[in-house]
C-alpha cells in the first residue's frame with residue numbers, strides 16, 4: 001500500500017544491525033487525514049533527512065506494514081519509492097539538467113532559451129522524427145518542417161537549402177535506423193507521449209515509445225559505447241512513469257542523430273545512432289531521489305549552489321554566465337563569482353519577485369494537481385473540464401495529425417474556448433491516455449480537436465501551463481541583470497524620470513488626451529497614461545503610435561490580451577496607418593487583423609525581413625517574452641491594459657525598448673494572479689504612485705450618461721471624470737428608438753437568502769428586467785448582465801434569451817453596452833465579498849451607456865459603506 005500525507009516529525013538517521021548487516025534508517029511521522037503513521041525510511045532513502053521538514057507532503061509507495069505494540073508501523077520495502085512534495089510536478093528535462101548540475105537547472109530557469117540555431121534545428125529534427133514514425137515521406141516531412149520554422153531560421157540568417165541539408169543528415173540517421181531491419185512488424189510505435197505521475201510528481205513528454213519502452217532523440221553526437229548519464233536519466237524518468245502504468249519498461253534507447261552524420265574516419269568510437277541500456281531499480285531510485293532533492297530545494301526556496309551535485313565547473317560551457325549571475329546577485333556558487341554586486345535594493349527586489357513568481361508557479365502546480373484530485377464532475381462544475389463526451393469520428397490529416405470529433409450531450413459552461421490548447425483524454429487525463437490538443441470547434445452539441453496522436457475523446461481538460469510563469473522569470477532576469485543602468489536608476493527611485501520640453505497639438509478636442517500624447521513623445525524614460533472607463537485610451541494610443549513612427553521610431557505595441565492588441569491595431573488602422581506586423585497565433589488574432597499577422601512559416605529571408613523592417617510590431621506581453629520577439633529591439637514599447645499586468649509581465653515588453661509608455665487604470669481590474677502578494681501590484685500602479693507627474697489622467701469619457709458616470713467619478717476618480725460632450729452626458733434610450741423602460745440608474749431590491757453564490761429568485765428578476773428591455777426594442781447584443789460568480793452567471797445564462805451577454809466582471813472589462821443589469825447575488829449578509837474588491841465594482845458600474853439596473857438585497861448591501869453609497873445613488 002501507499003502511505004501519503006503531511007510530514008509532522010523527522011527523526012535522526014540511525015544505524016542498526018539487521019540480517020543484511022549495518023543499515024541506516026530514518027523515522028518519519030506522517031499525518032494522513034486524522035491518523036498519524038510512523039514510517040521508517042531505509043538505506044539510501046535516508047538521504048532525504050537532509051531536506052525533509054515538517055509541512056512537506058510525502059509518499060511512500062508499496063510500504064511494508066507491520067503491527068507493533070498494537071500500532072501499525074510502515075517501512076520502505078524492496079519495491080518502495082519515497083517521494084517528497086509529489087504535488088510539485090517536476091519536468092523530466094529539469095531532472096536531467098539537475099543531474100548535470102543543479103546550478104545549471106537554476107540558470108536555465110532564469111534565462112529562457114534564446115534564439116539559437118541548435119535549438120531551432122533540434123525542434124525540427126524532433127518533428128521530422130515524429131513524422132517518420134507516423135509513416136510520412138522523409139523529404140516531404142523535412143520540407144514542411146523547415147518551412148514551418150521559416151521565421152526563426154530567417155532571424156538566424158539561415159537559408160532554406162542549408163537547413164534542409166542539415167536536417168536531412170540528422171534525419172537520415174533516424175531513417176536508416178528505422179529501416180535497418182532492427183524493427184520488425186511487431187514493433188509498436190507511438191510518438192510524443194505525454195506522461196504525468198501524481199505519485200512520483202513528474203511530468204514530461206517522451207519522444208517515442210517502442211514496444212512500451214522509451215526512446216529519446218538527441219541531435220548531438222556520442223561516440224562512446226554508452227549513452228550519456230544525463231540522457232539515461234531522461235529515459236529512466238519515462239520508464240518510471242510507464243512502469244506506473246503497468247508497462248515494465250526495463251530498456252531505454254537513446255538516438256544520437258549526429259552519429260551517422262559524421263564522416264566514418266572522424267571517430268573511432270561507436271557510430272551507431274541508437275544506444276540501448278537497461279534500466280534497473282537502482283537507476284530509477286536515483287531518479288526519484290534527484291527529483292526529491294529538486295522539489296525540496298524549490299519548497300524551501302533555496303538557490304542551488306552547484307555543490308549539491310559534484311559539478312565540474314571547469315568543463316562547463318555555462319561557467320561564465322553562472323559566475324556573473326552569482327557575482328551580481330551575491331549568490332554562493334561552486335563556480336565562483338565575477339562582476340560587481342548589484343545594489344542591495346536591486347538584490348532584494350530580485351529575491352522578492354523571484355519568490356513571488358515561484359509561489360505563482362506552485363499555484364499553477366496545485367491547479368494541475370486538480371486533474372487528479374477532483375472527480376470528473378467536480379472539474380466540470382468548476383468549469384475546468386468538458387466531460388461526458390462521446391467519441392464520434394477520427395480522421396487522419398494530410399500532415400499526419402488527427403482530427404477528432406465527439407458528441408457533447410450537455411453544453412455546460414467551461415473556461416475552454418476555441419483555439420485553446422487543452423488536454424484531450426479518454427476520461428482519465430492522468431492514468432489514461434491524454435494528448436495535447438487544439439480546440440478547433442466548440443459547438444453546443446459537438447467538439448472538434450486536433451492532436452498529434454489519436455485518443456478516445458471523452459473529456460477535455462484545461463491544461464494549466466507554467467509557460468507564463470517561466471516568462472515572468474526571464475523578464476525579471478533580463479531587467480535586473482541586463483538592462484541599462486539608467487533604467488534601473490529610474491525604476492529603483494534613484495533618479496527621476498526625465499522629459500523633453502515642448503508641447504504640440506495632436507488632438508484638438510481633448511486637452512488631457514493631447515497632454516498624454518505630448519507626455520509620451522517627450523518621455524526620455526517612461527510615461528504613464530491613466531485612462532478611466534471610456535476616456536479614449538485606445539484612441540490616444542493610436543495617435544501616439546502614429547506620431548512616433550512619423551518621427552522615425554520603431555514601436556512595440558503590446559497588451560495583456562489579444563483582444564486589446566487587436567483593438568489598438570484597429571484604432572491605428574482607422575487613422576490610416578497600415579505598416580504594422582502582428583505577432584501571434586492564428587487562433588489568438590482576430591479575423592479582420594489576420595492580414596497583419598506574421599506567419600512563422602514561410603521563406604526564412606522573407607519572413608525575417610517582414611518582421612525586421614516593420615515600424616510597428618504588435619503582440620501580447622506573453623509573446624514579447626518569446627524567442628522571436630526577444631531577438632528584436634525597439635525605441636518605444638507601448639503597453640495597454642498595463643494595470644492588469646504583473647510587474648514582470650510589463651517588463652517583458654519594456655525590456656525590448658529604450659523607453660516605454662504604460663496605459664491603464666489602476667482603479668479597474670488588477671493583475672490576475674493565483675498567489676496574490678507582490679505580483680498583484682502592477683508596475684503601472686507602482687510608478688503612478690511613485691511619480692504622479694509622469695502620468696496624465698484622461699478625464700473626459702465618451703461612454704456613459706451623466707447619471708451613470710456620477711458614482712464612478714466620485715468614488716474612484718476624485719470627481720474628476722466628466723462626459724466629453726453634451727451628447728454623451730444627455731444620451732437616452734430614445735436616441736436608439738426605445739421608450740417606456742427606465743433609463744439612467746435604478747435599484748431593484750430582492751430579499752436575500754443565505755445561499756452563497758447563486759440566487760434563483762434574483763436570476764428570475766434579472767431575466768424579467770432583461771426581457772422588458774428587449775420587448776421595448778433594445779437589441780439583444782446591446783444588453784449585458786454582470787454577476788460576481790460564475791455559478792450565478794450560469795443560473796442567469798440559462799434563463800435569458802440568446803444574444804444577451806451574461807458574464808463575470810473580468811470578461812466585461814473593456815466593453816460596453818447600452819443597457820447593463822448587475823446581479824449582486826442577494827444574500828442576507830455581506831460575509832462573502834461580492835465583487836472581491838471595489839475595483840471590480842468600478843468596472844461593473846462603468847459598462848452601461850444609457851440604462852443600468854442594480855439588483856440585490858439593499859439591507860445587506862447597506863452594511864458596507866461603499867455599497868451603501870452605491871444603493872443611495874442608485875435609489876435617487
Ligand SMILES: Nc1ncnc2c1ncn2[C@@H]1O[C@H](COP(=O)(O)OP(=O)(O)OP(=O)(O)O)[C@@H](O)[C@H]1O
Nearest residue numbers: 509510531532533534535536537538539702814815
Ligand atoms: N478625442 C476624441 N474625439 C472624438 N472621439 C473620441 C476621442 N477620443 C475617443 N473618442 C471616441 O470615444 C470612444 C471610446 O474611445 P476608446 O475606445 O479609445 O476608449 P477606451 O478608453 O479605450 O475604452 P475602454 O475603457 O473600453 O478601454 C470611441 O468611440 C472613440 O472613437
